[in-house]
Amino acid sequence: MASKCRRLSGPIIRELLDSVESVLFDCDGVIWRGDEAVTGAADVINLLKKNGKRVFFLTNNSTKTRRMYVDKLRKLGFNASEEDVFGTAFCSAVYLKSEAKLNGKVYLIGSNAMKQELQNVGIPQVGVGPDPITGVQIDWANIPLDPEVKAVVVGFDEHFNYMKLNRALQYLSNPECLFVGTNTDTRLPLEGGKAVPGTGCLLKAVETAAQRQALVIGKPSKFMFDCVARQYGLDPAKTLMVGDRLDTDILLGSNCGLKTLLTLTGVSTAADAEAHRCSGCPLRLGMVPDYIVESIAELLPALQA
Amino acid sequence: MASKCRRLSGPIIRELLDSVESVLFDCDGVIWRGDEAVTGAADVINLLKKNGKRVFFLTNNSTKTRRMYVDKLRKLGFNASEEDVFGTAFCSAVYLKSEAKLNGKVYLIGSNAMKQELQNVGIPQVGVGPDPITGVQIDWANIPLDPEVKAVVVGFDEHFNYMKLNRALQYLSNPECLFVGTNTDTRLPLEGGKAVPGTGCLLKAVETAAQRQALVIGKPSKFMFDCVARQYGLDPAKTLMVGDRLDTDILLGSNCGLKTLLTLTGVSTAADAEAHRCSGCPLRLGMVPDYIVESIAELLPALQA
Numbered sequence: 001m002a003s004k005c006r007r008l009s010g011p012i013i014r015e016l017l018d019s020v021e022s023v024l025f026d027c028d029g030v031i032w033r034g035d036e037a038v039t040g041a042a043d044v045i046n047l048l049k050k051n052g053k054r055v056f057f058l059t060n061n062s063t064k065t066r067r068m069y070v071d072k073l074r075k076l077g078f079n080a081s082e083e084d085v086f087g088t089a090f091c092s093a094v095y096l097k098s099e100a101k102l103n104g105k106v107y108l109i110g111s112n113a114m115k116q117e118l119q120n121v122g123i124p125q126v127g128v129g130p131d132p133i134t135g136v137q138i139d140w141a142n143i144p145l146d147p148e149v150k151a152v153v154v155g156f157d158e159h160f161n162y163m164k165l166n167r168a169l170q171y172l173s174n175p176e177c178l179f180v181g182t183n184t185d186t187r188l189p190l191e192g193g194k195a196v197p198g199t200g201c202l203l204k205a206v207e208t209a210a211q212r213q214a215l216v217i218g219k220p221s222k223f224m225f226d227c228v229a230r231q232y233g234l235d236p237a238k239t240l241m242v243g244d245r246l247d248t249d250i251l252l253g254s255n256c257g258l259k260t261l262l263t264l265t266g267v268s269t270a271a272d273a274e275a276h277r278c279s280g281c282p283l284r285l286g287m288v289p290d291y292i293v294e295s296i297a298e299l300l301p302a303l304q305a
Numbered sequence: 306m307a308s309k310c311r312r313l314s315g316p317i318i319r320e321l322l323d324s325v326e327s328v329l330f331d332c333d334g335v336i337w338r339g340d341e342a343v344t345g346a347a348d349v350i351n352l353l354k355k356n357g358k359r360v361f362f363l364t365n366n367s368t369k370t371r372r373m374y375v376d377k378l379r380k381l382g383f384n385a386s387e388e389d390v391f392g393t394a395f396c397s398a399v400y401l402k403s404e405a406k407l408n409g410k411v412y413l414i415g416s417n418a419m420k421q422e423l424q425n426v427g428i429p430q431v432g433v434g435p436d437p438i439t440g441v442q443i444d445w446a447n448i449p450l451d452p453e454v455k456a457v458v459v460g461f462d463e464h465f466n467y468m469k470l471n472r473a474l475q476y477l478s479n480p481e482c483l484f485v486g487t488n489t490d491t492r493l494p495l496e497g498g499k500a501v502p503g504t505g506c507l508l509k510a511v512e513t514a515a516q517r518q519a520l521v522i523g524k525p526s527k528f529m530f531d532c533v534a535r536q537y538g539l540d541p542a543k544t545l546m547v548g549d550r551l552d553t554d555i556l557l558g559s560n561c562g563l564k565t566l567l568t569l570t571g572v573s574t575a576a577d578a579e580a581h582r583c584s585g586c587p588l589r590l591g592m593v594p595d596y597i598v599e600s601i602a603e604l605l606p607a608l609q610a
Binding site for chain 2: 133137138140141142157158159160161162165166169173186187188190194195196197198200201202204205206208209211
């Protein structure tokens with residue numbers, strides 16, 4: 001087994017790139033931070049494509065459609081099309097349509113983007129938008145339910161409140177009702193070390209109320225990779241996962257047998273990776289990347305040569 | 306060690322009652338169900354007092370003040386005064402004042418009753434009532450904080466929403482900020498097998514966002530018993546805990562060395578108790594009651610004799 005946590009440099013970069021056919025990139029903290037591209041990232045991605053590599057974008061963020069991602073990518077200078085983008089709004093819709101073969105509506109705790117992706121595969125939803133609290137306990141317990149709802153899906157929803165939590169509980173009291181979560185990220189990190197609550201908090205509240213565990217679509221769940229791999233016939237051994245989070249991006253890579261590269265422009269640090277490597281804990285070894293770079297811009301010289 | 310899960314009957318009831326000085330009752334599912342007294346319960350409690358037993362009411366419900374409990378108790382025919390009632394709204398205020406010696410305000414996710422109990426011990430709060438979502442991520446991360454807030458307290462709050470979750474996260478990002486939860490009940494059971502989400506769901510969401518564990522006041526946490534025991538000098542060996550939930554009432558009793566009696570007018574069943582007894586799992590043995598009755602009305606003949 002090759003050593004882990006290797007700092008990438010000149011000849012190893014070329015060797016690594018020669019060994020892969022496809023590269024999967026996380027977005028926030030990897031190719032952009034907020035609304036600004038990471039310096040050099042667009043050149044890296046455009047050159048990878050020019051060099052014949054297939055490039056895909058895998059993000060746990062559930063607040064954008066494929067279309068919205070492509071608009072943002074292009075605005076920031078990335079050469080990309082809708083087919084390259086796998087967000088959890090899109091992948092959740094794919095799961096419900098193709099895997100679960102859902103025949104009914106979704107009760108959606110989520111965004112308009114999720115609603116749109118569901119509509120794109122022909123699945124109707126109820127629930128998006130504000131849902132103010134009214135009445136008292138007995139009213140909440142007897143809240144009218146839509147009999148066509150066959151699944152509860154939880155993604156990021158700034159309108160999340162007690163009423164929505166209660167509706168989800170009432171639907172999920174039917175053991176036949178599917179229960180899907182887009183991702184378990186506990187926080188959305190912002191510039192300056194600040195953060196706001198992530199989908200993982202909302203999902204945990206619903207799971208606690210329903211006394212059931214959701215099927216999770218996002219990284220590190222293998223479904224996210226399967227979604228790309230099946231459509232494009234990816235060979236895991238010839239695929240590189242690039243991300244800024246050890247617990248989602250790198251763990252997904254390990255779970256799926258991919259090569260993994262941690263970039264330090266986002267959440268996790270080299271010290272975090274090293275701590276996992278030295279932990280002696282088998283569960284943590286999956287969060288140790290094969291390689292580390294300060295920024296994906298370090299791939300540029302090898303691509304330009 | 307005496308056998309467990311004994312069905313109480315004639316002579317054993319008298320023996321048990323003779324062996325205790327104090328009896329602690331959970332409320333919902335034990336002495337009342339919703340807004341109706343359990344048949345015979347008021348007579349049991351009034352006769353216990355007449356027979357010289359000290360009677361206290363211990364409830365995880367955080368939506369009522371001691372005053373409100375006494376009003377309800379009296380309306381349903383129970384002889385009770387404020388000093389007999391230990392709810393988590395009251396006990397949380399006691400904890401913050403006497404144990405944590407809080408010198409500052411509370412950010413309260415909770416009810417007006419909790420606000421009132423805090424005021425009764427001289428602790429100001431902010432946060433009660435609706436808190437509609439406005440702005441976008443960057444606004445949420447930079448939401449103005451009250452510099453006097455030194456604790457976040459989470460109880461039942463029908464106005465719980467993403468904005469409150471976010472405020473709690475921002476306050477709790479300061480590691481000096483105390484973090485208290487009234488209880489971890491996942492559901493509030495209602496008549497007819499229905500239920501609505503309980504405080505445990507809200508607390509789990511906040512714990513997930515804050516990446517911290519709250520100190521929990523309610524049963525099965527020992528603090529709830531200590532609160533009564535310290536004030537009245539209770540001897541655990543001469544105290545009986547009567548409840549309808551194995552995971553809160555009976556476990557509290559076991560944790561504190563009390564005698565325990567499960568009544569079947571509420572959440573847990575005799576089969577649940579038996580399953581714990583036969584599990585061979587040390588963690589579950591604390592949820593096995595010493596005695597079981599169909600209803601506390603079964604105590605009546607021994608008290609009337």
